[in-house]
Amino acid sequence: MALLEYIKTELGELKKAPVSCAFLIIVSILSGIEIGSWHFSERLEAKDGEIHRYRVALGIDKASDGSLVELNNQELLAKATATVAKLRDLDDQIRERFKAMDSQKLSPHDLSEAQKAATLEFSQEFERNLSADADNVRLELRRRLTPEAIAHVIRVPAFQTGGGVSVPITDLMKGTGFEVGFIKGLADEIEQMAKLLPPDSQKP
DSSP: OHHHHHHHHHHHHHHHOHHHHHHHHHHHHHHHHHHHHHHHHHHHHHHHHHHHHHHHHTTSSOOOHHHHHHSOHHHHHHHHHHHHHHHHHHHHHHHHHHHHHHHTTOOHHHHHHHHHHHHHHHHHHHHHHTHHHHHHHHHHHHHHSOHHHHTTSOOOOEEEOTTSOEEEHHHHTTTSSGGGGGHHHHHHHHHHHHHTOOOGGGOO
């Protein structure tokens, strides 16, 4: 009964100032919409970021330094595993091509020319599709592992730059054709380091 009396009293007051009442209602509605939009936009942005991380980890999106830093160790392991699989697949293609050329009983000159052409083709494919991903994954793995862990990894030949950065021969000789002979070694190195990643709760 008291509630009904209160509502009647308030309605009476509101009728005296209908413009102010309408203004307050509109402001309240707009505020509610704004707060709701902000809340759901934040949730959507977080979900988009999570999807992007998964796409990078699965090899769907290209890996950049920034995108790899965002991955946790489990996601980086998945990315490294996908990269290793692609490197091994390319290495298998190279070996099969050279084996097929050997079976064709070409003259020494023709065999040499065919090998040069195949080497250049695979070198360009490596540079176009795999080199950047492999190098970024390798660097991020080295960043997360301790020097003691890395010391036990069998690595491809590398050269130290003036800034102390280790540049693998597959990157240093990129585009020359010489690097295709080290693709298997690069895959082995990445795979070894990926297996040494600690659980996410034990990041070094």
